[in-house]
Amino acid sequence: MLDGAAIADGVLAKVVEEARALVSLGVTPGLAVVLVGDNPASRAYVAGKGRAAKACGFHSIQHTLPAETSESELLALVEALNAHPAVHGILVQLPLPKAIRSSRILEAIAPIKDVDGFHPINVGLLSIGDTGRAFIPCTPAGAMILIDKACERLGWSLPGAEAVIIGRSNIVGKPIAQLLLQRHCTVTIAHSRTRDLISVARRADVLVAAVGQPQMVRGDWVKPGAIVIDVGVNRVSGEALDASGKPKTRLVGDVAYVEAAGVAGAITPVPGGVGRMTIAMLMANTLLAARRATGL
Amino acid sequence: MLDGAAIADGVLAKVVEEARALVSLGVTPGLAVVLVGDNPASRAYVAGKGRAAKACGFHSIQHTLPAETSESELLALVEALNAHPAVHGILVQLPLPKAIRSSRILEAIAPIKDVDGFHPINVGLLSIGDTGRAFIPCTPAGAMILIDKACERLGWSLPGAEAVIIGRSNIVGKPIAQLLLQRHCTVTIAHSRTRDLISVARRADVLVAAVGQPQMVRGDWVKPGAIVIDVGVNRVSGEALDASGKPKTRLVGDVAYVEAAGVAGAITPVPGGVGRMTIAMLMANTLLAARRATGL
Numbered sequence: 001m002l003d004g005a006a007i008a009d010g011v012l013a014k015v016v017e018e019a020r021a022l023v024s025l026g027v028t029p030g031l032a033v034v035l036v037g038d039n040p041a042s043r044a045y046v047a048g049k050g051r052a053a054k055a056c057g058f059h060s061i062q063h064t065l066p067a068e069t070s071e072s073e074l075l076a077l078v079e080a081l082n083a084h085p086a087v088h089g090i091l092v093q094l095p096l097p098k099a100i101r102s103s104r105i106l107e108a109i110a111p112i113k114d115v116d117g118f119h120p121i122n123v124g125l126l127s128i129g130d131t132g133r134a135f136i137p138c139t140p141a142g143a144m145i146l147i148d149k150a151c152e153r154l155g156w157s158l159p160g161a162e163a164v165i166i167g168r169s170n171i172v173g174k175p176i177a178q179l180l181l182q183r184h185c186t187v188t189i190a191h192s193r194t195r196d197l198i199s200v201a202r203r204a205d206v207l208v209a210a211v212g213q214p215q216m217v218r219g220d221w222v223k224p225g226a227i228v229i230d231v232g233v234n235r236v237s238g239e240a241l242d243a244s245g246k247p248k249t250r251l252v253g254d255v256a257y258v259e260a261a262g263v264a265g266a267i268t269p270v271p272g273g274v275g276r277m278t279i280a281m282l283m284a285n286t287l288l289a290a291r292r293a294t295g296l
Numbered sequence: 297m298l299d300g301a302a303i304a305d306g307v308l309a310k311v312v313e314e315a316r317a318l319v320s321l322g323v324t325p326g327l328a329v330v331l332v333g334d335n336p337a338s339r340a341y342v343a344g345k346g347r348a349a350k351a352c353g354f355h356s357i358q359h360t361l362p363a364e365t366s367e368s369e370l371l372a373l374v375e376a377l378n379a380h381p382a383v384h385g386i387l388v389q390l391p392l393p394k395a396i397r398s399s400r401i402l403e404a405i406a407p408i409k410d411v412d413g414f415h416p417i418n419v420g421l422l423s424i425g426d427t428g429r430a431f432i433p434c435t436p437a438g439a440m441i442l443i444d445k446a447c448e449r450l451g452w453s454l455p456g457a458e459a460v461i462i463g464r465s466n467i468v469g470k471p472i473a474q475l476l477l478q479r480h481c482t483v484t485i486a487h488s489r490t491r492d493l494i495s496v497a498r499r500a501d502v503l504v505a506a507v508g509q510p511q512m513v514r515g516d517w518v519k520p521g522a523i524v525i526d527v528g529v530n531r532v533s534g535e536a537l538d539a540s541g542k543p544k545t546r547l548v549g550d551v552a553y554v555e556a557a558g559v560a561g562a563i564t565p566v567p568g569g570v571g572r573m574t575i576a577m578l579m580a581n582t583l584l585a586a587r588r589a590t591g592l
Contacts, residue, residue, distance in 0.1 A: 103426070120420030127419050128466050130399070160491045168477055170424050177485075181464055184489040186496060189473075193480040195456045200482060 002146050002266055004273040008280040011145065012056065015283045019057045022290060029290035030059035031089045031115070031282075032081045036074060036100065037067035042093045049091065052279045058286060059086055071100045075108050082110040088293050089115035089286035111135075112292060115285040118171065126178050135285050140175040142277025143229050144183075147206060150227040150266035159184035162203050166190045166217070166254070167210035172231050176208055197221075209254035219259030228267040230255040231274050298442050298562055300569040304576040307441065308352065311579045315353045318583070318592060325586035326355035326382045327411070327578075331389045332370060332396065333363035338389045345387065348575045354582060355382055367396045371404050378406040384589050385411035385582035407431075408588060411581040414467065422474050431581050436471040438573025439525050440479075443502060446523040446562035455480035458499050462486045462513070462550070463506035468527050472504055493517075505550035515555030524563040526551040527570050 019029055031053045035046045046062065053060035063077060074092075081090045090113045096102050106118045114122050117137040125134035151158055163185040167173035173189060181187045190200045192211075201207055201221040209217045210231035222228055232254030237247040253270030261267050268274055290296075315325055327349045331342045342358065349356035359373060370388075377386045386409045392398050402414045410418050413433035421430035447454055459481035463469035469485060477483045486496045488507075497503055497517040505513045506527035518524055528550030533543035549566030557563050564570055586592075 103424075120424060120426070121417045122420070123423050124416030124418065124420030127423050127470055128399075128416060130416070160489045162491075174423055174477075181470075181485055181487075184487070186484065186486050186490040188482065188484040189477055190482050191477075191480070193456045194482040195458075 001261070002150055002268045002273060004142075004146065004268055004276040007146060007149055008142070008276040011277070011280040011284060012052070015056050015280070015287050019287055022287070022294075022296060023057060025296055027290055027294050027296060028057070028059045028086070029088050029286050030061065030084075030086045031091065031286045032061040032063065032084070032087045034063045034065070034074070034077065034081075034090070034092045036065045036069050036093070037097050039095070042095075046093050048279055049282060052283055053286065056283045056287075058283070061087065067097050069097070069100070071104060074100055074105055078105060078108045082108075082113060087113065088290040089113055089282075091116050091282065113289055115282060115289055117175070117285070123170070123175075126175060129182055131182070135289070136179070136281075137171055137175045138278045138281035138285060139172050139231060139274060140179055141281040141284075143172075143176055143208060143231060143274050144179050145277060145281075146229055146268055146274065147180075147227060154225075154227070154265050156205075156227075158206075161185045161205040162188070163206040163208070164188045164190055164201055164204035165208040165210065166194075166197070166201065167208075167212075167231070169210065172210040173208075176210070176231075180206065180208075211254050213254055214252050215254070215256040217255040217260060219256060219263050222260050222263040224263050225265040226263075228255060228260055228264040229274060230257070230268050230270050233270060233275055297557070298446055298564045298569060300438075300442065300564055300572040303441060303445055304438070304572040307573070307576040307580060308348070311352050311576070311583050315583055318586060318590075319353060321592055323586055323590050323592060324353070324355045324382070325384050325582050326357065326380075327385045327387065327582045328357040328359065328377045328380070328383045329387045329389065330359045330361070330370070330373060330377075332361045332365050333393050335391070338391075342389050344575055345578060348579055349582065352579045352583075354579070357383065363393050365393070365396070367400060370396055370401055374401060374404045378404075378409060383409065384586040385409055385578075387412050387578065409585055411578060411585055413471070413581070419466070419471075422471060425478055427478070431585070432475065432577075433467055433471045434574045434577035434581060435468050435527060435570060436475055437577040437580075439468075439472055439504065439527060439570050440475050441573060441577075442525055442564055442570065443476075443523060450521075450523070450561050452501075452523075454502075457481050457501040458484070459502040459504070460484045460486055460497055460500035461504040461506065462490075462493070462497065463504075463508075463527070465506065468506040469504075472506065472527075476502065476504075507550050509550055510548050511550070511552040513551040513556060515552060515559050518556050518559040520559050521561040522559075524551060524556055524560040525570060526553070526564050526566050529566060529571055 081087050111119045111121045117135040122134045163180040168191045206227045208229045214234040230253035240248045242248045251271050407415045407417045413431040418430045459476040464487045502523045504525045510530040526549035536544045538544045
């Protein structure tokens with residue numbers, strides 16, 4: 001099992017140390033998180049990001065706007081944060097209310113403050129391989145660290161390995177494909193339209209599941225000894241009831257963990273796997289943004 | 297055999313017709329091509345692009361600068377072309393002399409005039425799937441039209457097909473992968489570090505070779521009935537001698553044509569395949585740029 005929590009803590013410890021060095025030079029990394037509306041999951045994510053930023057010694061700003069906020073009001077806030085010298089990283093929590101076009105907002109964020117890496121220019125720089133300038137999206141960046149840790153433990157070398165990513169989202173599947181390609185894997189992107197998905201998955205030395213389908217990847221989809229990275233976070237109802245008589249819910253990944261763990265060489269759990277890495281990488285990106293902005 | 301010349305002529309005929317309609321509304325599509333230095337292959341490409349632009353009824357501008365041109369001089373020209381109202385498309389012929397950083401030049405081109413589609417923001421928009429705003433690089437766009445023609449002839453539907461691209465360049469391999477992914481193929485990107493490349497190639501319903509290795513892809517790399525798209529253009533010496541006693545050279549692709557043609561369901565020749573499409577798609581992109589700039 002790849003312990004995402006422990007590995008994330010290692011990343012965070014390094015961020016804390018490097019942030020301290022920056023602060024001693026007079027620069028406090030600043031992260032602004034913007035939440036629109038009151039989606040409970042989003043609220044929890046944003047709170048977690050704010051806590052992590054404070055724990056890293058960052059300047060943490062949170063803007064919470066009502067669900068009725070207009071696109072132009074949100075754009076005005078983004079512009080203000082772009083111009084704010086104490087803010088090095090800006091994150092607008094997705095999804096946004098339907099009346100607001102996400103693409104307009106994401107493109108309004110100054111690329112050098114785009115710590116989520118969703119601005120088209122950062123997407124393009126990642127694709128071109130200019131990782132010295134791009135911000136790499138947090139979940140894919142975290143997944144790569146877990147893959148590296150797994151390779152280290154298994155004594156593998158990543159170049160030439162067959163990687164299969166199930167899922168082709170802009171925020172996870174596609175950037176992970178780019179990163180694995182840059183690490184010289186043979187990369188296959190599979191998805192809902194893939195024929196014989198099981199056979200395709202079984203080719204993988206590195207299998208990444210990022211589809212949002214609870215426990216879709218079964219044990220017999222996994223090549224014996226493979227590295228399995230589960231990016232899914234799905235809330236499902238169990239059989240047990242809570243105090244009010246409703247079914248208790250729990251989080252499961254896109255991988256049927258127990259089955260797959262019996263076959264895989266290394267596997268991430270849900271929760272406690274990739275999810276823990278995402279926030280750590282957001283902190284690392286914010287530190288990087290502060291460095292790039294100040295040249296330190 | 298997929299006759300790139302005939303299919304390209306079809307694209308060009310449509311561009312000519314639509315350009316005429318634009319001209320009648322008072323807008324003549326304008327293409328500026330910039331050549332630095334005197335690489336003979338580049339000179340020939342640039343001349344071909346200028347001829348095609350004129351044949352399409354476009355306003356065609358060519359700037360030829362000496363090899364000693366500095367980066368700042370070239371940047372100044374690009375800025376002037378960005379501001380020039382009669383220029384809708386700008387193409388800076390690659391490769392540039394070593395003293396000039398290509399990335400600096402490509403990023404200086406206004407994204408709405410970037411008919412080559414190499415600006416990081418256009419790369420990003422293509423990756424995100426925002427093809428209503430991206431400019432799609434010409435060779436990948438041309439390859440897709442050939443793939444569509446092949447599917448039409450073979451009675452195939454592209455969604456769910458296994459596509460394998462050999463080569464991961466920013467200008468061909470990666471954008472073709474994005475386009476095939478958007479068309480719902482299962483997409484594998486293979487390259488020099490791929491283990492057992494022959495087996496990977498043999499999986500492909502659609503096999504794209506874009507590596508620049510003369511006749512690397514042999515007949516036994518091709519799945520029977522597959523669509524084979526050869527993007528390679530390699531000049532090789534033959535056994536015959538020319539009038540001055542030197543070996544005559546000829547162009548060959550990345551695919552051993554005769555062998556592969558015996559196995560494939562459809563295949564592009566070199567020359568006369570993808571190469572012919574590239575210029576046609578440049579004209580189509582210039583027309584599109586004129587439309588986007590004027591809103592017509």
